Amino acid sequence: MTRGAKQSPTVPPPIEGVFKQLVITMKAVMLYPGGSSIPKENATQAAAMLGNLLRTVADLRFGVQKDGLTYEGIMMFPGQPAFEAFARDLYNRGLAEVRFHSGVTVSDVLAFLGMLMVPIAELAAAGGVESHLWDLGVDTITVKEASTRLVDSAIPLSEEGEEPWPPPPARVAEIIQASMGGRPRDQRMLVRVLGDAGAMHAYLMETLTGRGEDTRAYLADLKLAELARAAMREPRENRAALFKAIAQAIEGLDPDLKRLVLGDKLLPDARTDDALASVVRQLDIDEVCRTLVEGLADDAASIDGLARAIRNLALMSLAERERVMDSFGSALAEAGHSPETVHSLLEAVSPSQLQVRERIQAPAEEHGVDSILKLVDLAPGAQVRQRDDSGFVALQEEARRGITDGDVVAALATLVSVDSRGASFESIAALLDDSIGLLIERGDFTVAADVAEALAATLESPELAQERRYRLESLLSAMAGRNDLAAVAGAMRNFAPETPEYVGCTRLLDTLGELAVDPLLEVLADEPDRTARKALVDLLSDMSEQHVDGFAKHVTDPRWFFVRNVVGILGATRRSGALPALGRTLRHNDERVRRETIRALARIPDRLSHEMLMAALDDVDAQNVQLAARQLGALQVRGAVGALEQVAKGEGRGNRETGPRAEAIESLGRLGAAESLPLLEAFAGRRPLIGRSSARELKAAAEQAIARIKSQGGAS
Structure with a gap:
């Protein structure tokens, strides 16, 4: 090669070796039966190679393309059929990336490759590859699934199914709800909508007016946030068009409905939701201001609500604040309001000055000579004399550092707390409203905790007027936005527990209390990284003991994976107060939620939880019955002997396949159930028919159970 010629980048040989071994292991998994040792031997070698690589890196990532896998953007073994076929299998299951993390075991490798033998339709119905691996307990191999693409609404119906288009409003509501389950087809349908x-x-019209009742009562049913988040999940080049479509649908509403949606739904919620804020940025500012002004009534509540809506618009709009204020003033003038009214409303939105209560001056005779001399000593010429004064040095250092934005916001919070009954309350609250979101965004977690504690302490005052109580509650809620708490959770992962940042985050969450539950659960639901999800689950589990009811109300959410998260957190409370909610999820229509419920019940030491575990023996899913039987034996629930015997005999309403029956027999052995020996001996004495592996499995389980009971002193 000519000197100076640039070599093309190559994949390191150890990385290529791992890829080769995975392909070899995949072929072994597909060619040999489950009982063969060959797949396990190959998986052992693959796990060892991965372990060596992961000692020096946090994770190992392979990109998935239709014609091969890539490492750091470099295609591996291009044009070689065996490697292309392996990549295509992953690609056809909707994967964009595969990540291997430290601690990969042989069973994890086998479970991951075994996924390639599951039919694609079955994987999609179960929630995708990620959900499949979750159910198998694989947390050292994670995947990133490919996002859906924008679908042209003009495509032939035969390509999207025979469903009529456009769908009626009721069908649109069903599509929105179904998309929360994560199925790619449902999400593709929502993008098309x-x-x-x-x-x-x-x-929008049907949701707000179709039932002929109070429109405001059904405003909460409008799934604007879900629509905006669906648009946010799309590729960057498609998002603007989708956000614009949502904005145009809102702008097309009747004036009264549009004013209601903007003032009471979109603008307030968009303060803490980036997806909704993107929709707001697509709205015409002049039109929004005119719409809001048209509904202005001559009372304090309407004026305050309008001022708050305009402030929210100014915060989120791409236009300058002055542009929004000019548009608002023009709209007021067009509506026929007097110059005095226009000025007062503009002042309410953006106060030109703060009115600070004048300090009462002390009588002149109280200022003695000593006071004057102290002031003289603080003059610059006296710094030499004060060099040894620690208090003076500290003051000097504080002055040198200057005043930060956090200091200003903290001062505003102090003022609004001190002046909670004064005339300047609303002006100060407006300034705080505009700046309180900066604290978490800029990482001032300690100051954010101080501000939250100050607001919470003021709210405890019994003398606080009701309208001002609502105002302070809205300020506190503004610190509990989804993006804000995602930043808090991320900081708690990045900072050590003894650092000021971590302590500030902990204080902030303690102060927000139940306000933090809903947004943190949404963060957990959308978090793609398994390590981050585990940290969030641990954080929410720590909070759950004080907020059982706040978590329990979410067990009716339509997203199965969301409910499963909630169930696991409720189990972490280990409190009987969680049992009513778990009683509902034990009857959930998704077997994965019921399985997590069984695990949660096993963590709560209560007689009712044991009874609920026995009820789970009637589940139609074989894995759930096995898990319930195993937990009853592990917990030494003696009252479950009769129910376990029924499962062992194959009787009852639940799944009675070989696996659940064998597990029930093993649990009878764990319980030392001497009264079950006749039944177990009957199983052990049966002669299996040729080819009947199920009978042999039950016989072996019975023999082990009998030996265990006798070793514990059971009847001979």
Whole structure:
């Protein structure tokens, strides 16, 4: 090669070796039966190679493309059929990336490769590859699933199914709810709805007016946040068009409905939701201001609500604040309001000055000579004399550092707390409203905790007027936005527990209390990284003991994976107060939620939880019955002997396949159930028919159970 010629980048040989070994192991898994040792031997070698590589890096990532895997953007073994076929199997299951983390075991490798033998339709129905690995308990191999692409609403119906288009409003509501489950087809359907302005407009109108009752009562049913987040999940080049479609559907509403949606739903919620804020940025500022002004009534509540809506618009709009204020002033003037009214409203939105209560001066005779001399000593010429004064040095250092934005916000919080009954309350609250979100965004977690504690302490005052109580509650809620608490949770992962940042985050969450539960659960639901999810689960589990009811109300959420998260957190409380909610999820229509419920019940030491575990023996899912039987034996629930015998005999309403029956027999052995020996001996004495592996499995389980009971002193 000519000197100076640039070599093309190559994949390190150890990385290529891992890829080769995975392909070899995959072939062994597919060619040999489950009882063969060959797949396990190959998986052992693959796990060892991965372990060596992961000693020096946090994780190992392979990109998935249709014609091969990539490492750091470099295609591996291009044009070689065996490697292309392996990549295509992953690609066809909707994967964009595969990550191997430290601690990969042989069973993890086998479970991951075994996933390639599961039919694609079955994987999709179960929630995708990520959910499949979760159910198998594999947490050292994670995947990133490919995002859906924008679908042209003009495609032939035969490609999307025979469903009529555009769908009626009721069907749109079903599509939105179904998309929360994570199935790619449901999400693709929702994206198609977003691109259809007519379908969007019809959905909004039907949700708000179709039932002929109070429109405001059904405002909460409007799934604007879900629509905006669906748009946010799309590739960057498609998002603007989808956000614009949502904005146009809102702008197309009748004036009264549009004013209600903007003032009471979109603008307040968008303060703490980036996806909704992106929708707001697509709105025409002049039109929004005119719409909000048209509904202005001559009372304090309407004026305060309008001022708050305009402040929210100014915070989120891409236009300058002055541009928003000019548009607002023009809209007021067009509506016929007097110059005095216009000025007062503009002042309410953006006060030109703060009114600070004048300090009462002490009588002149109280200022003695000593006071004057102290002031003289603070003059610059006296610094030499004060060099040894520690208090003076500290003051000097504080002055040198200057005043930060956090100091200003903290001062505003102190003022609004001190002046909670004064005339300047609303002006100060407006300034705090505009700046309180900066604290967490800039990482001032200690100051954020101080501000939250100050607001919470003021709210405890019984003398606080009700309207001002609502105002302070809204300020505190503004610190509990989804993006804010995602930043807090991330900081708690990055900082050590003894650092000021970590302590500040802990104080902030303690102060927010139940306000933090809902947004943190949403952060958990959307978090793609397994390590971050585990940290979030641990954080929420620590909070759950004080907020059982706050978590329990979410067990009716339509997203199965969301409910499963909640169930696991409720189990971490180990409190009987969680049992009513777990009683509902024990009857959930998704077997994965019921399985997590069984695990949660096993963690709560209560007689009722044991009874609920026995009820789980009637589950139609074989894995759930096995798990319930195993937990009853491990917990030494003697009252479950009769129910376990029924499962062992194959009787009752639940799943009675070989696996659950064998597990029930083993649990009878763990319980030392001497009264079950006749039944177990009957199983052990049966002669299996040729080819009947199930009978042999039950016989072996019975023999082990009998030996265990006798070793514990049972009847001979």
